[in-house]
Amino acid sequence: MRQSANEAVSTGDRPWSFSIVGLDVEAELDALLHMGRGTRDADWELFRLGAMARQACIAPALDQLLALEHVQFVPLPHQVETALRVVRDLRGRAILADEVGLGKTIEAGLVLKEYLVRGLVRRALVLVPASLVTQWTKELNQKFRIDAIPQRDEWTWSAEGVIVASLDTAKRPPHVHRVREQWWDLIIVDEAHKLKNPSTKNWKLLNQLQHKFMLLLTATPIQNQLKELHTLVTLLKPGELGNPAEFAERFVSSPRTPKDPAVLRQTISRVMIRNRREDGALELPKRHVRAVRVELTPEEREFYEAVQAFLRSQYERSQTSRTSILPLITLQREICSSTYAALLSLEKMLKKTRDPELARQLQSLLEQGTSIPSYAKVDAVLELLDDAPEKVIIFTEYRASQDFLMYTLKKHGISSVPFRGGFRRGKKDWMRELFSKKIRVLVATESGGEGINLQFCHHMINYDLPWNPMRLEQRIGRIHRLGQTQACHIVHLVTQNTIEEHVMEILQEKVRMFEAVIGQLDDIVNDVRLDLWEKRIFEAAMTSRDDEELVEQLKAIRVEDLVAPKGGARRL
């Protein structure tokens, strides 16, 4: 006669199963009878409060997000709509591909909160770059009131609730075994473009994890080739785009060009949501960008010209000997950044070379570079810091420039902290915290910039310029993003009469063209990495007789050439 409250009751031919769960009614009544304790009036009051408490938390049909009642802020309309679509239409497996700064984190947080409130998710795993573990945990705790914990050791993986961890940690033994053993109701992967290659440990790990729902967050679902999109979608819904061969046959004209963008877009919309600024997804405070032209000191100019001459001679040599020009491109970019950065590369080349003539040239350059008494760009930075009363981020491409800048700032009594990709998570958090609370200047390298939010600051100096326009946009996006309440002031330091000056001019023009063409080709492929770009710039610099010719050559680079199959890029 006695039937357990947890036993399922047969439902015949119904398409659903039925079970009675929750309170063990008979056990509770037995206890009540055997204890013989009477109910106090206060107990009846608590009974009535208990009923009200449960009624207050009932999850009705999904007309709007329940999460909105629980979070500590008012999300933007496009974020609410996205979260709603993920839960209602995409059924919890989606790529969130908003442009940088539109709030993918917010959208993912809303989806997670909605599932938690509805009781559909109890255990969730949030995989992010190491530098963002603390930031994600904090945001989930504070903004979404989600009791998330950062992964600390091998035992954290089996903890209840929401765990925030680094993808790099998760894929390494002994963690990888523990992560794979678990059942996850929801997995969120930030910076999911790191899953674009199916033969990597990242992708294989995610493919092995057992889960109900999955969200992949990336502003660049395609970086190089359309097949990356197939790889991501296959993680979420294997077969949605067919197998790799079927995908190529049906959708791909060339690695970067879809056969029929409209059909691909339509198909992808079943698993991907992308909001763009131009669609009116977000209005940010104004950004004021200005270029400050810096004139090199006579000694710096002499050194710059000497390095250019050296680069030309080495480039010509590489053309006949068919050796790699990558080190030369690096040196060219470094000399545009700072003398100090170039000196380190020259020193490395000197240690490596067995050619006595080359060694002599390099030695001579090193001596010339180390004898420079003052640096125009550094002086410009000091002047700018005098004018800017508040916190400032200085971005540079090179670690050597970063070290040198920090040394100089310290000498002038200006507090600064470094930020770079190689730091451990704790140190990154600490640096960010110091910068937000006490320190005036953060000197960051490119690799350290990914994903970190620094909206509390609204002044930026680009000590040097990346040659890839997308990377420049990514830098600016660190402060000019959701949550920024003030106008942002961005200064590009551009050394006059160097390749940097021309790159700067052409860069903006190319960005616009690039966007226009890519927009026509396919809205989805909107962030193809410009891997040919750096090579073309360098070749133009090396083969131009004067500045005029350089500018002509740079202008002549066609955007279509950059998005063509990248045979040339592979030969770098």
Added chain:
Amino acid sequence: MTATLTSPAPLRTSDERLSFCDRYFASVGARTLVARPMYREYELPVDVDKELIHRPFYWMWVETTRQPVEPTILRLAFDAEAHAREEARLNAEQPVGSFPWAAKRRVELIDFGSPLFDRVLLSASHRGRLACVREESRGEIVPWMMVNGVFAYTADLNREEWFSYAVCLDNLQIVDRFYERIQHRDLCGTSASDILRDSRHTLQEAWCALQRALADHAAAQDDGWAEEAMARLRGDLAQLSAYYESLRNELSDDERALMRLEQERKEVALIQKSTPRVECHVQQVALVALRVQQVRQLSH
């Protein structure tokens, strides 16, 4: 016949939350030390403290070392104005020290979704799961067994619905929306034996009847949602199967075996995610004795 909530969901206004907290803290024996407009200070008994404030190591330490425990005082504001006012008052009385950014908030704002309020709701649900009550009358009474809870209709999304069913322990008559009919009546606490003294049916019989009623309730609902969920699930499984089948020819036997395992794992995940199910979550049980006259009204 379905016990859906037609009125707006409860506890969405600050007045409702204040009233709820006053009733809850009074019921659990907490003292109200300060009561100002939209602001309260409650002194917590130890058992309530343990339920509302998660600090197991603190309790382990004080109990092991037999330290005297200073009662916790909760300072709760129920709207932003009261929050700012009381924070300012506390700051004036006790300045926060030399690192203002390190100072903790001392007054907690109770809104819907605040973690402390969530724990209060949880505590009320737990403490209020059982009751034996009767109408204050010396006349003839009829004993009832009532269960309250929610039906959850779940696939890859869900929908919940409140229910309250009761069964008469004299004749096994089933009445739905029972709680809604009796919640405002004048009931007082009693013992289970007092209610069950003259009942003709056992609690086990009553519970069996209620389980049938709950299953009938689920069966009577439109199951279009479940049909749709099943169709989606079948489609997803077919797509998965076609995908792995299309890869199979290019693989060695070992690779095929691994892929088979991968496919099975993904099938299990899909089934887990999307299979439609109706779960009846029983939250509360009560024995209720009503006057005969009241019972007649219930039947109508």
